[in-house]
Amino acid sequence: MLEIPAQIWQRTKTSYIWRSLFRHGYPDSRKNQSLAVFTNVFLHLHPVKVRRHALAIPYTWCMGGLSFFLFLVLTLTGTLLMFYYRPTTEWAYSDIKDLETVVIFGQLLRNMHRWAAHGMVITVFLHMIRVFYTGSYKPPREFNWVIGTLLFFFTILLSYTGYLLPWDQLSFWAVTVGYEIARATPFIGDEFSFVLFGGFQLGPNALLRFYVLHVVALPLAVGFLIAIHFWRIRKDGGITGPL
Amino acid sequence: MRQDSVVRVDKRVEDTAMVWPHLLVIEFIAAMLWSIGLFVISAAFNAPLQDHQTPDCTPNPSKAPWYLLNLQELLLHMDKGLAGVVVPTLWLVFMATIPYIDRSREGVGIWFTSKNGLRITIFAAAYATLLCFSLILLDAFLKAHGYIEFASEYFPGGKQLLPNYVIPIVIMIGLSVLLVIIVQRIWDANTREWMIAIFTGFISVYLVLTVVGTSMRGPGMDLFTPWSVPATSQCYAPHG
Ligand code: HEM
Numbered sequence: 001m002l003e004i005p006a007q008i009w010q011r012t013k014t015s016y017i018w019r020s021l022f023r024h025g026y027p028d029s030r031k032n033q034s035l036a037v038f039t040n041v042f043l044h045l046h047p048v049k050v051r052r053h054a055l056a057i058p059y060t061w062c063m064g065g066l067s068f069f070l071f072l073v074l075t076l077t078g079t080l081l082m083f084y085y086r087p088t089t090e091w092a093y094s095d096i097k098d099l100e101t102v103v104i105f106g107q108l109l110r111n112m113h114r115w116a117a118h119g120m121v122i123t124v125f126l127h128m129i130r131v132f133y134t135g136s137y138k139p140p141r142e143f144n145w146v147i148g149t150l151l152f153f154f155t156i157l158l159s160y161t162g163y164l165l166p167w168d169q170l171s172f173w174a175v176t177v178g179y180e181i182a183r184a185t186p187f188i189g190d191e192f193s194f195v196l197f198g199g200f201q202l203g204p205n206a207l208l209r210f211y212v213l214h215v216v217a218l219p220l221a222v223g224f225l226i227a228i229h230f231w232r233i234r235k236d237g238g239i240t241g242p243l
Numbered sequence: 244m245r246q247d248s249v250v251r252v253d254k255r256v257e258d259t260a261m262v263w264p265h266l267l268v269i270e271f272i273a274a275m276l277w278s279i280g281l282f283v284i285s286a287a288f289n290a291p292l293q294d295h296q297t298p299d300c301t302p303n304p305s306k307a308p309w310y311l312l313n314l315q316e317l318l319l320h321m322d323k324g325l326a327g328v329v330v331p332t333l334w335l336v337f338m339a340t341i342p343y344i345d346r347s348r349e350g351v352g353i354w355f356t357s358k359n360g361l362r363i364t365i366f367a368a369a370y371a372t373l374l375c376f377s378l379i380l381l382d383a384f385l386k387a388h389g390y391i392e393f394a395s396e397y398f399p400g401g402k403q404l405l406p407n408y409v410i411p412i413v414i415m416i417g418l419s420v421l422l423v424i425i426v427q428r429i430w431d432a433n434t435r436e437w438m439i440a441i442f443t444g445f446i447s448v449y450l451v452l453t454v455v456g457t458s459m460r461g462p463g464m465d466l467f468t469p470w471s472v473p474a475t476s477q478c479y480a481p482h483g
Binding site for chain 1: 258259260261262263264265266267269270273274277278281282284285286288289290291292293294295296297298300301302305306307308310311314315318322323324326327328329335338339341342343345346347348349350351352353354355356364435439442446477
């Protein structure tokens with residue numbers, strides 16, 4: 001009985017198509033395990049080997065990895081939301097209402113995007129705390145800490161720009177608080193808030209600007225910064241451990 | 244000559260593990276658990292959605308999202324531009340320069356670096372939490388007892404210069420410097436150790452401000468105990 005699936009598996013593995021996809025056997029030997037990691041575009045972010053210490057959950061709390069995970073979840077759910085949402089004062093609110101009442105799984109989709117966004121602010125914050133208290137910003141990782149500071153800032157901006165989009169009372173007045181802060185910027189308050197919000201009050205321009213920042217500019221910036229962040233972790237010799 | 248960073252990496256012969264399977268298994272399990280968690284939370288709790296926006300109707304209080312309530316809380320105690328723009332900008336810039344100030348490699352990869360580091364963390368957290376909280380209470384108390392009126396009448400520069408600029412700046416810088424001096428006196432702190440004190444102080448203040456802003460501010464942004472905050476009045480129409 002079992003010979004048939006075994007034969008099919010064998011045939012598949014030696015087939016022309018399979019071998020064009022995977023250039024190594026099943027990763028049960030050291031050689032194939034290495035190949036599995038560095039011939040795969042998604043896995044090759046990793047080195048082939050890491051120090052055992054780097055696997056310890058009490059050390060990293062997994063918070064950097066989970067921040068990245070939430071960023072991916074947000075990109076996915078956010079893209080799906082974009083199919084239903086129009087950033088104009090006529091449609092924004094009713095599109096969100098429709099998501100909740102008409103679109104199948106729309107409410108779940110919106111909830112996931114919302115809670116993952118709150119989660120990411122928390123995980124990034126905790127990640128920063130762990131990096132600081134383990135002294136992981138010290139040479140040669142100075143620059144990666146700077147990249148991290150930018151990531152922290154952009155993560156908050158991403159959350160904040162997204163907050164306006166439902167265009168309900170909650171989002172409108174919460175963002176008004178930020179608008180008033182921007183206007184109070186010393187020396188360039190009026191110019192700064194005019195550029196950021198597209199006017200001297202929160203209206204259609206602000207909604208459109210926040211939308212473009214939220215779905216294009218900021219995710220791109222964060223994506224690039226994460227790429228640099230990860231690259232630097234490798235180039236700086238992997239994550240820290242006791243000297 | 245200084246070596247460039249690609250050469251400076253620390254690679255030591257050590258106990259290593261293969262990424263496949265050891266790291267990938269952890270990542271996979273973490274991703275699964277968090278996906279399940281997110282599904283459960285999203286099935287159980289709906290994201291808030293209130294009525295369509297209207298400029299005629301201001302909720303009282305109107306609050307920023309919780310992760311910015313620390314700034315909104317700070318706004319109540321000093322000039323808006325100072326609290327909302329200058330202080331956070333300077334803090335971010337300072338944070339980015341931490342590795343360029345504290346350049347020793349002592350204690351890399353060890354939680355709190357040393358026993359002293361842990362003691363300093365605990366001390367700085369207590370120091371900052373207590374002071375920040377007391378200052379918020381003091382401010383509320385003074386303002387309830389005619390501080391602003393008193394300042395407009397008797398302070399040079401009226402209710403702006405001293406209460407909104409000079410006093411808050413002196414307090415923020417003064418208490419930070421005092422913290423560094425204390426840890427240097429008691430624990431003979433080196434750069435890494437006073438950096439721990441400053442960073443811990445900041446994190447504690449950040450958390451205190453967030454908690455007070457989120458759970459202790461009611462209508463008019465007045466201070467309440469967390470269990471007695473009145474509900475937000477959804478439509479406060481000043482001219483209506
Ligand atoms: C979108 C936000 C971020 C993502 C996705 C991210 C991701 C990661 C990951 C996956 C690691 C590997 C080790 C670990 O998981 O702890 C790491 C390490 C590191 N991160 Fe982040 N990070 C982010 C933000 C930050 C922030 C805000 C800081 C600091 C201000 C920072 C500074 C660092 C440093 C210095 C390392 C090297 C740590 C070591 O060698 O032990 N990162 N990051």
